[in-house]
Amino acid sequence: MKKQNFENFGNAIFSQLKDYEELNLTFSMEDSLFLRFNEGKSRQVTDVTQGSVHFTYQENNRTFKYQMPYTADVNLNLKRAENALNICREKTKTLPKDSFQVPMENLGESEEIFKGKLPTLEEVTNTLFSKTKGLDFVGCLAMGEQIRANMNSKGQQHWFESENFQIDYSFFTAGQKALKGLYAGREWNSEKFGEQLDLAKAEIEVLKRPEKKLSRGKYKVYLAPAALSEVVDMISWGGVSYSALKRGHCAFKMIHDGKMDFSPKFNLMEDFGLGLTPKFNERGELAPSKLTLVEEGKLENLLINSRTAKEYGIDSNGAGSHEGMRSSRVKTGELKKDEILKTIGNGIYISNLHYLNWSDVQKGRLTGMTRYACFWVENGQVVAPIADLRFDESLYNIFGSNLESVTEFGEIIPHVGSYDQRSLGGKEVPGMIIKDFHFTL
Template identity: 45%
Template sequence: MTKTVSFLESSFDQLVETIADQLKPDEHFTLSLNSEQSQFTRFNHAKVRQTGSVNDGSLSLTLMRDQRSSDHQFPFTGDLEIDRPRAKTALEALRKDVSQLPVNPYLVLPSGNATSQEIYTGQLLTIDEVVPTLLPVVADLDFTGLYAAGLMIRAYADSVGQKHWFATESFSLDYSLFTPDGQAVKGTFAGDRWDQSAYATKIQTSRQQLDRLSQPPKSISRGSYRTYLAPAAIAELVYMLSWGGVSESSFQQGGSCLGAMRRGEKKLSPKFTLRENFRHGLVPRFNELGEVAPLDLSIVEEGELVNMLISSQTAKEYKLVANGADQGETLRSPEIAPGELSSEQILATLGTGLYLSNLHYLNWSDRPTGRITGMTRYACFWVEEGEIVAPIENLRFDDSFYQFWGENLAALTNFQEFIPDVGTYENRNLGGTWVPGMIVNDFTYTL
C-alpha cells in the first residue's frame, strides 16, 4: 500500500502545480480527488456469483472568478502524461463556463493554510483468501452478500496552498441469510482488520435469528408497543437527521426538524447525546474548501441542542461562524453515546413488546414535528416476558424522535456497533455510524 499511496500522492501534487501554473491572477481553484483500488466479490446461495477488482479515480476541478464558479470532473489515472492534458482542457472549459454564469453573492473562496496527511493501513484478506475464509462458515446456509475491500483515497488542494491527503484500507460485508420460504436476516460486518473469530460470532448470531424466523409469523395490531431497536435500526433513524435536520441552512429556511429544540420549545431525553466524532479516523475531516472540522463536535448533549452544522456558505449568508461542515451540512461521522443496558439484559428489560433488527424505506411524515415513518424489516420479533415468541409480519411505524429520543426513551445499551455505509453506486462509500441499541416505550405502529 505504501508505494501505491506515495506514487498517487506525488502525481496529485504535480497535477496541482500544473493547474496553479496555468492560473490567472483573478482566479481561484479547488481540486478534489476520489480514488479507490477495491476488490468486490458477490455471493449467492453461498457460492461466488461474481468477483473482480476496480482501480478507479476521479478529479473534480472548481474554478472561481468574479463571484462565479463552475466545476468539471475528469478521470485520474496517476499517469501525468494523461492527466495533465485533461486538467488543462478542463481549466479552459471552465473559463468559458464561468464567464456565462450569474454572480453568486454567497460564494466562498478558499482561504487559510490548513494541511493534513492521514494514512491508515489495514490488515485485509488477500484476493485469494476471501472465498476460503468467508464461505466455510456459511456453507450450509442460503447466504447472499457483497464483500468489498481495499484502498480508498480522498484528497484536496487549492489555489491558496491548502492540501489534505486521506488514505485508508477497509472492508465491508453486507449479507443476508434466507429461510426456505424467503424470510431473511440481514447483517453487516466491517472494519480495517479482518477478525475471523468476530466474523464467526456475527454469523452465529444471524443463525440464531434465522432459526427463530422458521416459526409462523405473528400478526400485530396497530398501536403503541414497548420496542427494542437494534443498532442497525438506529443508524437508519440517525441518517434522517442529515435530511433537513442538523443543517443550519435548513433551520434558517424554516425546514429543520430540530427547529423546536433550537427555539427552546422542546428537549430530548438526558440519556441522548449525538455528536460528530472524527476520532475513529473513518472519514476525512476536511470538506470541499479544505476546512477541517473539529475532532469532536456535540450536536445534542444530554438532550440539549448545542450545535448545528454550519458551512462557510451558510455562515456568509446568515452572518454566522462556520464549524467545518460540508456544503450539504450533513453528518459525516455520527455517533450516539451508549447507555448502561448490557446485551444480556435486553430481552428481560424489554419484557413484552417488539424487537426490531432493521428498518427501511424511511421518510419524514411531518418534518417540523420530527415525525418519521418507515417499515420494519428483516428478523423482527414479538417478545413476551423476556422471551422471543415469534417473528412478526411487516409493520409501518410513524413516530416522532421527540418521543422515542425524548420522554419515551427507556434505555440505551452499554455497547455501540459500527454500522458501515455500504454504498457502492459510483464508488465505495466511506464511514458509517456508531450507535447503541435502545428500548423505547410506546413506539407507534400505524399498519
C-alpha cells in the first residue's frame, strides 16, 4: 500500500463534499503472514492482505459512522466510497443533534515509519522445531506490515507504518500444566529466540514437580512483567479516563480525590516513543509523545479525548474515544534479575494472570486468577508449581503501601490480538515485589 494511493482516494472523496459537510477517514491495512503450529509441526500457513476505511461524517451537528473494505482495485474503492458517502448523507438525516459533537479541523501532518528486519518462514521454523522437538508446544506466529492513516476534509494527514513480528506460544506438560511465552519485535534474532526457548524448557521441568496447594491468605509475591501487564491493562478499563471519573466508574477516583496515594516507586505514563502504535487517534488528533499519568505515586493526568473535553469544558490531551492507554510504560526500579528469588524469600512467583475484572471499581479493587507457570518459592529457591489461586486486591495496595521493589529491567509486551485484524499498541512493564497480596481461594 502506497501513501500516495490513500491520499488520492481521500482527495477524490473530499472533492464531492458540500460546504456544510465534514468527513474524517481512518485507514487500517495489513500484509501479514500467519503460522499456526503444535507438537513440533506446522499446521497452517496463511497470508492475509486486507484493508478497511472508517468514515466519520458530520453535518448540522449530526454524526454518522460507516466502514468499507479497501482493496487494490482503485476504481472499486472509489465506487464503494461514493456509495458510502451517500449512505452517510441519508442516515444522518434520521439522527438527533449531538450537543457534544466536535467540529473537524486541520491538526497538521505527521509520518512515522518503523522498518523491520523480519525473518523468512524457514528461519522461524528451523529455530522453533529444532528447539522444541518432542515437546507439546503450541502457538502462532504473525508478522508483516501494518499501516494506520488518517485524513479529513479540512486538510490534515497522518501516516503510521510498522514492520514487526510476534510469536505467542505455550509449552504443556503431560499433566496439562502450561508455560506461556512471547517473542516479539522488529528485528529477528534466532539466537536470542533460541535462548528464550531453552529457558522455558528448564521451567517446564519444574512444572513437572508435584503441585503445591496453598490456603487462602496473604503472601509475598513477585509479579513478572507478563503478570503486571494484565493489571496495567485493567487500568485502561476506566482507570485513567476522565469521562469514567465524571460518570462514577473510575478506578483512580480515590487518588484523584486525595484520599489515597500510590507508592513513590510507582510511575506510569503514555510513551509513544515505543513505536507500538501511532500518536494520532481515530479523529487524527495527536497525543503528546509522552504524557505522565502517575509520577512518584501522585496522579498527574487523566486521559481526555476531545468529546469529553467539550462536554466538561476542559482541554483534550489527544486520547482515543475510550480514553484508555495505547502505549503505556511503567518505569523501572532497582531490583536486579538475579535478586528476585532471594527478595521473595518465601512466597509466590507469578508468571501470568487472567480472568481479571473489577470487584469494586471506585475503590480500585480487582479480582483475577493465577495462570500458567506460577511457583512456590521457599528460602529463595523455586520449590514447586502451585494450584491456581484467585485473588482480590486493591490497586492502592499493589502500587501503594505493599509495593516493595520494582525491577531494574522492563519488557515490551505488544498487543497480540488478531480477531478482525492484527492489533497495534502495547506496553513496557517491569516486574514487582508486593507484600501481603490477598488470595481469597
